[in-house]
Amino acid sequence: MKLRKCIAILLCITVIIGFCACSKGQTGKNEQQLKWWQNTIVYEAYPSSFKDTDGNGYGDIPGITSELDYLASLGVGAIWITPIFASPMKDNGYDVADYYSINPLYGTMEDVETLIEEADKRNIKIVMDLVFNHTSDESEWFKESSSDRNNDKNDWYIWADAREDGSAPNNWRGIFGGSAWTWCEARQQYYLHTFADFQPDLNWENPDVRNSLFDIANFWIDKGVGGFRVDAVTYIKKPDLMLDGVADGTDGLSGIHNMTANTEGILDFLHEFKEKVQDGTDIFVVGEANGVPNEQLEDWCGENGVFDMIFSFDLVNIQFVNGEYWYKTRDFKLSEFKKIIHVFQQGTDDVWVPLFFENHDQPRSINHFLPDCTDKINGAKALATLLMTLRGTPFIYQGEEIGMTNVNRDTIEEYNDISSHNQYKMALENGLDREEALQCVRDYSRDNARSPMQWDMTANSGFTRGRAWLAVADNYLAVNVGSEDNDPNSVLNWYRQLSELRKEHPALIDGSFNELREDSEELFMYIRENKKEKILVVINFTGKQVDFIPDNPGSTELLISSYGDDSGDILRPYEARCYRQQY
Ligand code: NOJ
Numbered sequence: 207m208k209l210r211k212c213i214a215i216l217l218c219i220t221v222i223i224g225f226c227a228c229s230k231g232q233t234g235k236n237e238q239q240l241k242w243w244q245n246t247i248v249y250e251a252y253p254s255s256f257k258d259t260d261g262n263g264y265g266d267i268p269g270i271t272s273e274l275d276y277l278a279s280l281g282v283g284a285i286w287i288t289p290i291f292a293s294p295m296k297d298n299g300y301d302v303a304d305y306y307s308i309n310p311l312y313g314t315m316e317d318v319e320t321l322i323e324e325a326d327k328r329n330i331k332i333v334m335d336l337v338f339n340h341t342s343d344e345s346e347w348f349k350e351s352s353s354d355r356n357n358d359k360n361d362w363y364i365w366a367d368a369r370e371d372g373s374a375p376n377n378w379r380g381i382f383g384g385s386a387w388t389w390c391e392a393r394q395q396y397y398l399h400t401f402a403d404f405q406p407d408l409n410w411e412n413p414d415v416r417n418s419l420f421d422i423a424n425f426w427i428d429k430g431v432g433g434f435r436v437d438a439v440t441y442i443k444k445p446d447l448m449l450d451g452v453a454d455g456t457d458g459l460s461g462i463h464n465m466t467a468n469t470e471g472i473l474d475f476l477h478e479f480k481e482k483v484q485d486g487t488d489i490f491v492v493g494e495a496n497g498v499p500n501e502q503l504e505d506w507c508g509e510n511g512v513f514d515m516i517f518s519f520d521l522v523n524i525q526f527v528n529g530e531y532w533y534k535t536r537d538f539k540l541s542e543f544k545k546i547i548h549v550f551q552q553g554t555d556d557v558w559v560p561l562f563f564e565n566h567d568q569p570r571s572i573n574h575f576l577p578d579c580t581d582k583i584n585g586a587k588a589l590a591t592l593l594m595t596l597r598g599t600p601f602i603y604q605g606e607e608i609g610m611t612n613v614n615r616d617t618i619e620e621y622n623d624i625s626s627h628n629q630y631k632m633a634l635e636n637g638l639d640r641e642e643a644l645q646c647v648r649d650y651s652r653d654n655a656r657s658p659m660q661w662d663m664t665a666n667s668g669f670t671r672g673r674a675w676l677a678v679a680d681n682y683l684a685v686n687v688g689s690e691d692n693d694p695n696s697v698l699n700w701y702r703q704l705s706e707l708r709k710e711h712p713a714l715i716d717g718s719f720n721e722l723r724e725d726s727e728e729l730f731m732y733i734r735e736n737k738k739e740k741i742l743v744v745i746n747f748t749g750k751q752v753d754f755i756p757d758n759p760g761s762t763e764l765l766i767s768s769y770g771d772d773s774g775d776i777l778r779p780y781e782a783r784c785y786r787q788q789y
Contacts, residue, residue, distance in 0.1 A: 278328045284490075435491075
């Protein structure tokens with residue numbers, strides 16, 4: 207706690223110095239002193255699939271420690287690690303049994319302490335994933351709460367009586383399919399689960415629950431972590447009336463997201479979280495906040511908000527027609543893709559945003575956003591350029607930096623991910639045949655992002671010397687860190703160049719965003735500008751050559767091109783360029 211007080215005093219001094227600088231007019235609104243997490247790049251590691259050092263087929267904490275120099279070579283300042291707590295692993299760690307102990311598959315508490323220490327030596331912070339909407343049904347809290355109706359944790363979860371006919375209290379469908387309610391014999395009541403039946407939702411209305419969760423977060427801050435990602439946070443507040451929703455599928459159920467996401471009053475809980483966990487520290491907190499509209503960004507992340515950033519899902523959901531169900535998708539145009547980015551870039555004067563195209567729940571971005579692109583290397587470089595030059599903090603997901611692609615499995619049985627099985631079932635129920643349903647899974651399965659990291663050309667892509675928990679993708683001989691490290695034109699080295707470029711040209715970090723040729727279906731083009739410089743970014747989002755001459759060519763200097771050389775007035779397929787423009 208003493209350490210936290212010192213940090214608080216240091217922060218006050220920094221704020222006062224920052225204030226003086228601003229009042230002397232040295233910085234503009236967009237260029238105020240940035241916090242460390244605005245100035246950095248975050249890397250998301252999915253521990254099961256990152257690197258295995260003990261041969262059990264699962265990646266582990268020492269595996270992450272062993273690759274810190276690699277991550278430092280990308281300019282990464284923080285590593286978000288998805289949950290590593292004790293867990294039965296039915297949802298790969300998002301079903302936590304004990305937030306104070308480490309899943310033995312991944313290592314020990316000592317391993318985590320070593321990781322934090324070693325990362326610190328390289329100026330890298332470790333960001334933990336707090337799964338606070340629900341626990342595992344194997345958590346001691348749930349075991350007690352579900353044992354009868356008279357125990358100390360009686361109302362730590364959301365319990366409700368059956369309707370008169372014995373059915374569930376309402377018709378909500380859990381995000382992983384089926385009713386969001388499961389019957390408990392011992393209590394003769396139903397409990398609510400936003401996700402699977404083994405992930406019972408905590409009752410945040412109970413102050414003891416909230417304080418226990420805040421204690422957990424403080425325990426990890428005292429261990430030295432630099433931030434948190436808060437899982438599924440928009441669901442922590444439930445509406446008072448558990449009313450039926452309008453059925454939106456063939457099962458008569460109504461997706462829970464539309465009923466409970468971002469319920470009025472949620473910010474009161476989160477202000478309390480901020481006050482009891484974050485205030486007085488320099489950690490950053492990013493919320494997984496599916497369901498918060500852009501107009502509310504300021505309430506969540508503005509000056510008096512609750513988080514530093516929240517993930518918005520508009521872009522990754524661009525192709526879904528009916529909620530996030532994979533069986534009904536549509537094609538989209540570049541202008542639609544650009545519009546979504548434009549909207550949230552425009553609002554970033556007062557809020558800061560995380561930038562991401564991939565995470566452990568999404569398909570690989572090259573397949574997701576450029577499904578027709580056959581030149582995967584240049585396609586991946588085009589997306590990388592966007593990720594690293596928009597306004598906000600880039601979040602790189604493991605493997606994205608080498609251009610990993612979706613994996614195509616032959617049968618549904620080869621998929622591990624719980625939601626893939628559920629979406630497959632829903633696709634069949636909604637009229638798709640088996641092959642069509644499997645194709646939806648191939649396109650959107652979370653396993654696409656979870657196949658093991660491709661380190662080199664050796665067996666199992668150098669991920670494990672044992673049997674990998676999930677099969678390695680077939681293309682690892684062509685796409686892997688080892689080969690790309692030595693190739694100046696690789697996707698990996700393009701990420702490194704972009705990372706350097708951000709350091710050399712702060713306008714890419716604090717500058718404003720002004721889009722050009724918004725209606726173009728070929729180019730994504732914008733200027734990042736601060737008081738000192740103007741950087742023009744232009745990306746050809748097509749597989750053909752496009753004529754391009756920047757305005758004022760005489761005063762425009764090419765900084766980098768994703769092809770490594772200058773082809774003058776012609777942008778090659780998926781080519782990305784950054785220019786410096788004179789005022
Ligand atoms: C969001 C996480 O990113 C996802 O992987 C998980 O399955 C759900 N929340 C439930 O915790």
